[in-house]
Amino acid sequence: MPRASRRAAGLLSGLLLFATVAASPADQGDELVTPVRIGRADAPLVISMWAQQEYSHLAAREDMAATFHEIFRQWALAHPDIRIDISVMPALELHKAKLLMAAANDRLPDVASIDSFWVPLFTPGKQIQPLDPYWPREDRDDFLPFTIDTLSDPAGHVYGMWHGTDCRVLYYRKDLVPKPPQTWDQLIEIASRISREKKISGYVFNAGRWEGAVFDHLPMFWGQGGELVNEKGAPVFGLPPNREKMIRVLQFMRDTVTKGASPSSVLANNDYQQLSSAAISGDAAMFLGGSWQLRDLEPSLSKEQFALWDVAPIPQREAGVVSTGAGGWIWVSFAQDPAKAKAAAELIQFIESSKNVGVISQLAHQLPARKSVYRQFPFFSEDPFHKRFGEWLAGARARPAVLIYPTISEQLQLAIGYAVSGDKTPEQAVDGAWAEVMKVAERQKAGAAPPPAFDPLMFAPAVLTLLLLLSGLFAVWRENRALVAWLAPALALAAAFLLYPMLELIRLSATNTTTEGAGYSYTAASLQSVAGDPGLPGMIFVTLLFVTASVVLQLVIGLGLAVLIDAARRRGTWGTMFARASVVSAWVIPGVLIGVLWRILLMENRAGIVTYLGSMFGLPALPWLSSGSFALASVVVANVWRGSAFSMILQFAGLMRIPKELHEAADLEGLTRSQRLRWLILPQLKPILALNLVLITISTLNTFDLILPLTGGGPARQTEVIALFMYRSAFFSLEAGRSAAIATVMLVVNLALALVAVRAMRRQAAS
Amino acid sequence: MKKRTDRPMQLALLLVAAAFLLPQLWLFSLSTKTKAQVYEYPPKLISDSASLRNYAAVIEKTQIPFYLWNSARVAVLATALTLLLGIPAAYVLSRERFKRRDGIVFLFLAAQMVSPLILLVPIYGLVAKLHLLDTHAGLVLVYSAIQIPFTVVVLKSFFDGLPTSLFEAARLDGCSRFSIFRLVALPLLGPGLASVAIFNLAAYWSEFCLALVLLDSQARFTIPVGLFSFQSGYETEWHLVAAASFIGLLPVLLAFIMLQRFFVAGLTAGATKG
Structure with a gap:
């Protein structure tokens, strides 16, 4: 064995031994609060808790971490016989999927922080336990009405405790908008005048493909008396009189663009960050945002600039109506054992006691869910912004906690995309969404059959x-x-x-099973419903474009990089390693982060990096993410940027196999660079190229991670590849049977491609 | 003369590095900012009072160092297991002729094309039945299983490329299958082995979905789970995420640069033997 290999083997076995033997050193000492434990290590009662990092003693922000550390320490001192094993989980949709899988396998934690509208997924009463037996009525009465109403069942049980909330408001600049608009007509009139005269966006809002676009606009629907679902939780938004009210909201959103009040780039807004940065860069006179964004604006603007901003209730169809939507994460208890259930409920109350809520809410940039805090805690009783937030919250509504809500939201996201871009009329968009929601509602009803x-x-x-x-x-x-x-x-x-x-x-x-694993029966309905999805042909087309463009570019760029670097290496050019490492560095960043990075680079207001750099050279702003064809191109570029390293590494390894003698022969023959590529490199590299082609085709076909944050599949469905559709239906709509059907379709496509690839490789090997 | 021809080459290398580094430069710039500067306008590459304090905060205040450790452990163990099982399989699939060979190769090729995400739900159920949820052992087994088809397919194509004459000669010398494998095939596999190792390491290092779903205890979390834990209900501290992600990037880049030497080591080995 050559020395290098032997050294490699030695290194590897050393590493292995180390990795196997050594354990993670996270739980240290007998302190009362460690990163993974609260309370004494030997306490008899142990409860498990899934919290959020930024809402725990592990928060990256020092003040927040210190506050929670002290709360937990106090709790541990008061409860010496209880130990809490704590884990912090990302607040992502995927975490919901994890909870659902844990529920199906009886592995739920005792206490968890979840989004308020996930509650119906965990069958209140069966998995989520009522808090009211351990939660005194007087204390419950201190909470804002919607927090109790949303989480109560008809029998009066309460299934969660809000930990901080927020509301949606209109932000406006007083210097440009002397009197905040109360109605849609006023808003469009003021905003279009500002857009015309000041050459900035009069009004911006979320219309990208994500939940925020829907929830921000529900207050406009509720403000007209519209209802998404009836008392039984069945969808009604597409039936009269609600249908007309929903159409009016979409018509208003469309009007903001056609009448020049808003730029069409609102179609790419799929994060509040885009709204904040438009405001901070002076590119927006008004925006529809969340109460927490105040804390984005304040530190980023100078004192004088910040003083120009104020908030007002969301403009409505008619003047004098105040309607806002409140979101928020809640604590729930899954503990079945009475002793644990009691401890869990007490822990939640201890954290959210009126003494703590004011401090935590202020630090977390959230609004307290307790009424008393708005009276007693100076920040919320005196600050002019927060005083008003508290008033508006009193009449706020939360998302309906019903099973069908995620589907309604998804379909309304599409409807907003279609209507704002003008691809469909508001009537068509609402009716299309309604038809799809009804299909899912039917399936949900059918899925409730008892298990065989x-x-x-x-x-x-x-x-x-x-x-x-x-x-x-x-x-x-x-x-x-x-x-x-x-x-x-x-x-x-x-x-x-x-x-x-x-x-x-x-x-x-x-x-037709659902992720919650109630009942199921064998049926072809799941497969049929996938095959009959009206969006399927479009998605196949988008997928084909995305995969073809990505694969061709990755292959060519990967080959170019490999050849370049191989040539540079043979000549011993300085910097070869650096160039290779930089290509590879793009490839090892997690895909979701790459999506976020490119979204910020391509942001379509003044503060977007590409737009900003372009404007320095006098280039006009381009609709990088808000126009369908541009968005698809952007997604391909981001994907190729990430994926070229893979092709490069594989093809470089292939190039290394080409015997030196052949290169020397080519040197003697005096081949030009293109001759060498054509007659020497390509034939030698052919098997690796074929393998590479197959591998990246498949991985591209399954790519959705960077598309999700970049465009979310939008505008409307113009960048929605099948893999993204599958991810959504698995984790956003709860129909496990259906998502398995989609996955099976993907499986069949993958296997068919594999067959073609194997045939091609074999034919090539034979020739 | 050499100097002159190097100029365009260096320029090309520089352009390549720029294309892949410039977008990340912005990510790096983000990691040196304060929360308020994240949104500042006009955007600045180097903000006033730019510093590495976010890195210090991530290392000192968060669990990222532990997550790094867990990731290293899982990635190394899973890569070792993958190679241990994958190399022999790839070798006989490349060098031996038997009836089921093409069928098995096809199965591996087909299996490697299935995104593990498709299989998330059934995999969770299986790992739960094996009582391996919330263990590194469970994650390592699942990871290895997922990457084995890829590993076998790629290594097989590298074994295929080795000159047949070498194996014939060894066989005539009376070497057993195992000695031919150990003395002839393995030493020549350098570049292929190094690239497969780096592919696997990087795949395990940045895998997020399975790690989040299969692990419950924070003490066992890997780095991507840790990175996304910065994502809270409303606000995401992007300046800290950026710093944490660069910290998470470094070990893989180091591994790549170290493994890089074996690409070349394999080549020289091939040259002397061939």
Whole structure:
């Protein structure tokens, strides 16, 4: 063995030994509060808690961390016989999926922080436990009415405690807007005049593909008396009289663009950050935002500039109506055991006691959910902004806590995209959304069937996996016994964790089960509903464009980089390593972060980096993310930027295999650079190129991570690839059977491509 | 003469580095800012009072160092397991002729094309049944299983490229299958092995979905889960996320630069033997 390999082997085994033996050193000492534990390590009662990092003693902000550390220390001193094992989870949709899977497998924590509208997913009373038995009525009465109403059942049980909330308001600049508009007509009139005269955006808002775009505008619907769902939780927004009210909201949103009040770039706004930065860069006179954004504006603007900003209630169809939407995360208890349930409820009350709520809310830039805090805590009783936020919150509404809400939101996001871009009339957009919501509602009703008493098919995937593995190995054994030992471990592991889940997936796709795992029956409905989705042809087209463009560019750029770097390496040019490492560095950033990075770079207001740099050279602003074709191109560029490293590494390794003698021969022959590429490099590289093509086609087909934050699939559906659609239906709409059906479709497409690829590679090998 | 031809080459390398680094430069700039400066206008690459305090805060105040440690542990163990199981399989699939060979290769190729995300729900159920939820062992097994098809397919194509004459000669010398594998094939695999190792390490290092879903205890979280934990209900502290993500980036880049030497080591080995 050459020395390098031996050294590598030594290094690797050393690392391995270290990694196996050493354990994580997170839980240290016998302090009362450690990163993973609150209370004494040997306390008899242990409860588990899934919190949010920025709402715990592990917050990155020092003041917040210190506050929670002290709260937890006090709790531990008062409760010496209870230990809390705490984990901090990301506040993402995927966390919801994790909770759902944990629920199906009976592994929920005792206490968790969840988004208020996730409550119906966890069957209140069965998984989420009522807090009221341990939560005195007087204390409950101190909470804002909507926080109790939204989380109560008809029997009067309360299933969660709000930890901080917020409301939506109109931000406006007093120097440009002397009197804040009360109605939509006033708003459009003022904003279009400002847009015309001052050459800045009169009014900006969220119209991108995300939940915020819907929730920000629900107050305009509620303000007309509209209802999304009836008392039973069934959707009604598409029926008269609600339908007209929803159409009016979309018509108003469309009007802001057609009448020049707002730029069409609002279609790319899928984060409050875009609104804040438009305001801070002086590019907006008004925006529809959240109460917490005050704390984005204040430190970023000079005192004089900040003094120009004020807030007003959201403009409505008619003057004199105040309507706002309140969001917020809540504490829930999943503890079944009475002792744990009591401890969990007490812990939540301890954290959210009126003594703590004011301090935490101020630090978290949230609004307190307790009425008394607006009276007693100076920041909220005296600050002119927060005093008014408190008043508006008294009449606020939260998202309806019903199963169908995520579907309604998703369909309304699309409707907003269609209506604001003018692709559909507001009537068509609302009716389209309504039709889709009704389909899902029907399926949800059907899914409530009792589970089959005995389901032999349940064991089919496991049995089939075992049979396939054993028959395959047996066939090899009969032919050449020695080979089994070489193949069996790899095959067995892949069979267990890949083949079995695939077969299980196919079984699931033939059911109408939901992630919450209630009842299910075998049906082709899931597969049919996927095949009949009206968006499917469009998504296939978008996917084809995205994959083809990405793959071709990645392959060519990867080859170019590999050839360049190989040539530079052979000549010993300085900086080769640096160039390679920089390509690779783009590839190891998590995809979601890449999406966020490119979104900020391509932001379509003055503060967007690309727009800003362009304006320094006198270039006009381009609709990087708000026009369909530009958005698709942006998504491809971001993906190629990330993915080129993969092609480069693989093709570089392929180039390294080309014998030196061939290059020397080429030197002797005096081949030009293009001749060398054509006659030497490409033929030698062909097998690796083919492999590379197959590998990146598949990985691109499954890419959604960077699209999600970049465009969310928008505007409307113009960048929605099938993988993103699948991710959404798995984690946003709860229909496990249906998402399994979509996944099965992806599986079939992947396998078909694999077949084509294998054929092609074999034909090539034969020739 | 050499100096002169190097100029355009260096320029090209510089352009490449710029194309891939400039967008990240902005991310880096973000990591040196305060929360207020994140939104400042006009945007500045280097803000007033830019500093590395976010890095200090991330290292001292958050759990990121532990998450780094966990990631290193999981990535190294999973890569080792993947290679341990994948190399022998790839070798016989490349060098031996038997009836089921093409079928098995196809299965691996097909399996490697399935996004693990598609399989998230059934995988969770399986790991739960095995009582391996919230353990690194469970994560390592799932990770290895997912990357084994890829590893086998890529390594097989590198084994395919080795000259047949070498193997014939060794066989005539009376070497056993294992000795040919150890003495002839493995040493020649340098570049292929190094690239597969870096692919696997990087894939394990940045994998987020499975890690979030399969781990419950913060003491076992890996770095991507830690990064996204900065994402809270409303506000995301982007300046801290940026700093944390650069800290998370460094180990993989170091691993890449270290493994880089084996690309070249493999080549020289090939040259002397061939």
